[in-house]
Amino acid sequence: MGNCYDTSNNCLINKAHDENIDLVWDRYEKMKPQCGFGEMGICCRICLKGPCRIDPYGDGPKEGICGADADTIVARNLVRMIASGTASHSLHGKEIAKTLLHVAKGETDNYKVKDIRKLKNIAEKLNIDTEGKTINQITEEVAMASLMDYSRLENTPCNWLSNTLTKSRLKKLTDLGVALNNIESSVTDIMSRTHMGTDADAINILLAGLKCALGDYVGMQISTNLSDTLFGTPEPIISESNLGVINENAVNIAVHGHNPLLSEIIVDVADEMEEEAIKAGAKDGINIVGVCCTGNEVLLRRGIPLATNFLSQELAILTGALEAMVVDVQCIMPSLAKIASCYHTELFTTMPDAKISGATHIELNEKNSVENARVIIKKAIEKYKMRDKNKVLIPKRKSKVIAGFSTESIIKLLSKIDKERPLKPIIDNIVNGNIKGVVLFAGCNNVKIMQDNNFVTMAKKLLDNNILILATGCAAGAYAKNELMNSEATFKYAGEKLKEVLTLLGKEAGLDVPLPPVLHMGSCVDNSRGVDLAVALANELGVDLDQLPLVASAPELMSEKAISIGTWVATIGLPVHIGMLPPVGGSQLTIDVLTSKLKELLGGYFIVEENPIKAANKLIGIIKEKRVDLGIEP
Ligand code: NFS
Numbered sequence: 025m026g027n028c029y030d031t032s033n034n035c036l037i038n039k040a041h042d043e044n045i046d047l048v049w050d051r052y053e054k055m056k057p058q059c060g061f062g063e064m065g066i067c068c069r070i071c072l073k074g075p076c077r078i079d080p081y082g083d084g085p086k087e088g089i090c091g092a093d094a095d096t097i098v099a100r101n102l103v104r105m106i107a108s109g110t111a112s113h114s115l116h117g118k119e120i121a122k123t124l125l126h127v128a129k130g131e132t133d134n135y136k137v138k139d140i141r142k143l144k145n146i147a148e149k150l151n152i153d154t155e156g157k158t159i160n161q162i163t164e165e166v167a168m169a170s171l172m173d174y175s176r177l178e179n180t181p182c183n184w185l186s187n188t189l190t191k192s193r194l195k196k197l198t199d200l201g202v203a204l205n206n207i208e209s210s211v212t213d214i215m216s217r218t219h220m221g222t223d224a225d226a227i228n229i230l231l232a233g234l235k236c237a238l239g240d241y242v243g244m245q246i247s248t249n250l251s252d253t254l255f256g257t258p259e260p261i262i263s264e265s266n267l268g269v270i271n272e273n274a275v276n277i278a279v280h281g282h283n284p285l286l287s288e289i290i291v292d293v294a295d296e297m298e299e300e301a302i303k304a305g306a307k308d309g310i311n312i313v314g315v316c317c318t319g320n321e322v323l324l325r326r327g328i329p330l331a332t333n334f335l336s337q338e339l340a341i342l343t344g345a346l347e348a349m350v351v352d353v354q355c356i357m358p359s360l361a362k363i364a365s366c367y368h369t370e371l372f373t374t375m376p377d378a379k380i381s382g383a384t385h386i387e388l389n390e391k392n393s394v395e396n397a398r399v400i401i402k403k404a405i406e407k408y409k410m411r412d413k414n415k416v417l418i419p420k421r422k423s424k425v426i427a428g429f430s431t432e433s434i435i436k437l438l439s440k441i442d443k444e445r446p447l448k449p450i451i452d453n454i455v456n457g458n459i460k461g462v463v464l465f466a467g468c469n470n471v472k473i474m475q476d477n478n479f480v481t482m483a484k485k486l487l488d489n490n491i492l493i494l495a496t497g498c499a500a501g502a503y504a505k506n507e508l509m510n511s512e513a514t515f516k517y518a519g520e521k522l523k524e525v526l527t528l529l530g531k532e533a534g535l536d537v538p539l540p541p542v543l544h545m546g547s548c549v550d551n552s553r554g555v556d557l558a559v560a561l562a563n564e565l566g567v568d569l570d571q572l573p574l575v576a577s578a579p580e581l582m583s584e585k586a587i588s589i590g591t592w593v594a595t596i597g598l599p600v601h602i603g604m605l606p607p608v609g610g611s612q613l614t615i616d617v618l619t620s621k622l623k624e625l626l627g628g629y630f631i632v633e634e635n636p637i638k639a640a641n642k643l644i645g646i647i648k649e650k651r652v653d654l655g656i657e658p
């Protein structure tokens with residue numbers, strides 16, 4: 025089995041081996057066999073009496089030294105993963121909310137409100153009265169209403185929870201006691217109740233996990249919506265993907281991580297400094313490329329090409345043509361520093377809470393971001409002169425990508441067909457079966473799975489069955505790189521009926537070409553866009569989310585964030601396919617809760633299936649079931 029579905033990467037993997045550089049795949053091989061206790065979630069090192077481990081098969085210990093059994097240990101470990109994922113996504117949102125507040129108060133010149141219409145729509149959504157108020161006043165109230173979701177004392181649901189879901193969903197969450205009121209206290213609550221000798225009831229622990237995971241959802245809503253306010257709401261945009269976007273004749277700078285507060289500034293400043301790069305001998309000036317979710321952010325809003333997604337991030341440096349990699353937070357392999365040291369590439373860390381030894385730390389905060397971005401780009405231009413031409417190897421492959429499908433842009437497109445009820449054309453096509461259903465692909469790559477293989481294999485099967493695909497995060501990266509996000513893909517992979525719809529929609533919307541069969545909705549935090557679309561559809565149809573022929577899938581999940589996302593997606597009522605079992609195998613009770621119990625209570629649930637073809641077939645089956653239940657032709 026190869027390492028990447030995109031075989032154009034192979035030359036770089038071979039190059040690494042020739043140069044004795046270890047990549048993620050090599051380190052994985054060296055790590056084998058991985059610990060079976062860890063894989064099943066039955067080791068505990070929460071206190072110093074441990075570490076303890078449960079014997080899942082033989083007659084070894086069935087309880088830890090304190091008496092905690094496998095169910096308690098597995099549930100505690102799982103919800104701690106959820107807490108970490110929630111903390112990551114929600115802190116991302118909080119940074120943006122704080123920046124928005126500073127913009128409102130005139131405390132920063134480096135950012136401004138770019139999308140006033142979005143700001144007003146958000147105000148309306150959050151029930152903020154805008155009558156007679158200035159833009160700054162509205163901005164401040166929106167920022168404060170968002171920040172309130174991190175700190176509310178009263179037990180009323182978060183603003184971004186109660187105003188973004190269907191009424192019936194909110195009621196179900198409230199009845200179950202998981203309608204979150206305060207993101208940060210939910211993370212604290214998990215850390216506190218999983219301390220040694222506190223909550224030992226696995227079901228009670230898991231319920232707290234659901235509540236905390238909703239903090240991940242709220243954090244995402246805040247991240248997406250406030251980023252749109254500051255940087256603009258994405259509109260369809262054409263760009264390119266694969267490592268082939270690295271340009272031999274330019275100063276290449278990769279932006280990697282998650283937070284658009286950084287990458288947006290880098291893109292702006294690079295525009296100003298083109299001339300300097302040309303003077304240094306780079307005839308094509310400065311070429312910014314994206315990696316991971318930050319790459320998705322700037323692809324969607326600025327058309328910046330996406331070099332790669334999670335698993336092949338190291339290969340961007342292996343091209344020998346990258347002058348700088350600028351990272352912020354999350355999903356950044358610490359290995360980058362060592363690999364960069366084998367080349368002329370300079371790795372820049374920019375956030376106080378995400379330093380890597382061996383990297384150059386130049387902090388970007390809202391006061392100095394423009395100034396320091398200039399310093400970074402200047403250094404990159406100097407590095408260009410040190411590039412060793414003999415070490416350059418850039419794979420040729422580049423895929424055309426149409427990205428930028430925010431909920432707003434989809435609705436705008438559809439309103440060209442039906443101005444009064446823009447969602448009607450989609451609903452009609454779902455009802456008549458031209459679109460059988462929708463699958464939202466999200467989440468990471470995992471070294472245990474050939475990179476992008478599950479994403480691509482599943483998508484081809486689903487498209488052939490007239491199922492429309494939405495994608496975010498590294499899933500979107502997989503489709504961008506592997507030519508599933510352009511009109512040609514519609515001709516090649518969409519079933520006859522889906523092809524007709526996408527062609528018609530493309531035409532009616534004034535584009536000359538069909539819409540792509542996989543719609544790029546953004547970064548990982550933009551899973552909130554998928555929810556907005558689903559909620560709009562559910563409201564239009566007068567049903568709840570669990571009744572829609574809509575399924576989510578993270579077939580190559582890796583991070584704790586993926587666990588928290590999957591958990592809230594199931595909590596709001598959607599079936600969630602995952603391509604591998606998370607570390608819960610040691611507790612049948614936990615597995616039962618996440619699959620059958622959750623389904624009974626909330627309609628959403630997890631499905632684990634490693635084989636991508638079988639997984640696609642299962643999703644097709646679920647969509648059929650949902651259609652039958654809705655009383656429409658399966
Ligand atoms: Ni989201 Fe996974 Fe990371 Fe973004 Fe990619 S790995 S959970 S997609 S970059 S967060």
Ligand code: SF4
Nearest residue numbers: 068071074076088090
């Ligand atoms: Fe062992 Fe219990 Fe301590 Fe965990 S909390 S390490 S199971 S004694």
